[in-house]
Amino acid sequence: MSSCIPVPLSSDTETRPTPGMRQAIASAEVGDEQTGQDPTVNRLQSQVAELLGKKSALWFPGGTMCNLVAIKAQTQPADAILADWMAHVIRAESAGTALASGVLIEAIATERGIFTAGELEDALDRLAAAPPPYGPPPSLVCVEQTHNFGGGSIWSLDELRAVSRIARRRGLRVHMDGARLLNASVASGVSPAAFCAEVDSVWLDFTKGLGAPIGAVLAGDADFIAQARRFKHAFGGAMRQAGIAAAGCLYALDHHVERLAEDHQHAILLARGLAATRGVRVRTPHPETNIVFFDVTGLGLSNDEFLTRLAAAGVEMGEARGEIRAVTHLDVTRDGIDQALSAVREIARKRH
Ligand SMILES: *Cc1c(COP(=O)(O)O)cnc(C)c1O
Numbered sequence: 043m044s045s046c047i048p049v050p051l052s053s054d055t056e057t058r059p060t061p062g063m064r065q066a067i068a069s070a071e072v073g074d075e076q077t078g079q080d081p082t083v084n085r086l087q088s089q090v091a092e093l094l095g096k097k098s099a100l101w102f103p104g105g106t107m108c109n110l111v112a113i114k115a116q117t118q119p120a121d122a123i124l125a126d127w128m129a130h131v132i133r134a135e136s137a138g139t140a141l142a143s144g145v146l147i148e149a150i151a152t153e154r155g156i157f158t159a160g161e162l163e164d165a166l167d168r169l170a171a172a173p174p175p176y177g178p179p180p181s182l183v184c185v186e187q188t189h190n191f192g193g194g195s196i197w198s199l200d201e202l203r204a205v206s207r208i209a210r211r212r213g214l215r216v217h218m219d220g221a222r223l224l225n226a227s228v229a230s231g232v233s234p235a236a237f238c239a240e241v242d243s244v245w246l247d248f249t250k251g252l253g254a255p256i257g258a259v260l261a262g263d264a265d266f267i268a269q270a271r272r273f274k275h276a277f278g279g280a281m282r283q284a285g286i287a288a289a290g291c292l293y294a295l296d297h298h299v300e301r302l303a304e305d306h307q308h309a310i311l312l313a314r315g316l317a318a319t320r321g322v323r324v325r326t327p328h329p330e331t332n333i334v335f336f337d338v339t340g341l342g343l344s345n346d347e348f349l350t351r352l353a354a355a356g357v358e359m360g361e362a363r364g365e366i367r368a369v370t371h372l373d374v375t376r377d378g379i380d381q382a383l384s385a386v387r388e389i390a391r392k393r394h
Pocket of ligand 1: 103104105106107130131186188189190219221222247249258
């Protein structure tokens with residue numbers, strides 16, 4: 043079939059640093075990050091704190107450690123925390139929360155990763171039905187913006203406000219896994235700071251659609267960040283001349299935010315084309331951001347068989363939650379979307 047360049051739709055972590063980003067990385071001013079003296083890291087931290095409307099921010103090697111540290115810094119062992127059942131923190135972090143924080147996670151059932159204030163209240167009532175010393179005290183609510191396994195779904199400002207109001211009324215803090223928060227902002231027109239005003243802690247990933255090779259930044263108030271710094275150090279996340287990597291993140295903030303809109307357009311085109319293909323069922327027919335989930339059992343193929351055929355046509359996708367997942371990003375062009383759709387149609391044509 044096609045001999046085009048492979049189309050890397052398996053994840054938005056597949057991006058390679060652009061020539062401009064590599065240049066920024068090569069010329070980065072650096073110092074000792076571990077002692078707070080890397081000027082490029084410090085600049086990134088200030089810029090992210092300002093963007094998110096938080097007092098303070100802290101550089102991390104990646105997002106998983108941001109979740110690990112944020113939960114550790116805001117809970118006591120044997121507390122309960124609440125998250126939707128598909129949350130990255132439950133499904134994809136090797137039970138780090140159990141390892142580091144020793145908390146129980148009360149999972150909330152949702153369709154697309156977004157729970158309502160009523161669903162949060164029900165979950166809190168379930169926990170409160172057995173008061174201490176029987177039930178664990180809840181201390182933290184986790185939300186994911188956008189929701190990865192939910193299909194790139196966005197917490198609207200209203201949905202977030204409603205949940206945050208309940209959490210605060212009940213004396214809980216709110217943590218946002220904002221791996222793709224900027225996708226949510228670009229797609230909805232709501233500023234990152236407006237979303238973040240509803241939460242106590244939040245982090246951004248620079249290695250997803252922002253296209254940097256390394257880095258995530260966690261933000262919150264000064265006391266929280268002081269605690270976070272201690273745990274980051276304890277978990278081995280403190281680095282030395284990390285400005286090399288942070289320079290790529292600063293470059294991404296300047297050059298790769300507005301363009302996320304293009305990825306969202308591409309996801310819509312992909313979902314539309316897939317929905318029009320016989321034997322393919324799209325779970326996210328109207329993707330809100332850059333993630334498309336679909337099911338190929340109607341083609342009489344296992345996910346592995348489908349992905350192998352796709353790869354032979356130069357198109358890489360992945361599997362998540364038992365479905366096929368395609369994620370758009372800056373290394374996937376409009377032509378790449380067309381190539382992916384032709385490849386899927388060709389596979390489907392041979393099956394019918
Ligand atoms: C990728 C991702 C993470 C983990 O981030 P890493 O930088 O890969 O460690 C956490 N949460 C969500 C929603 C993600 O998509």
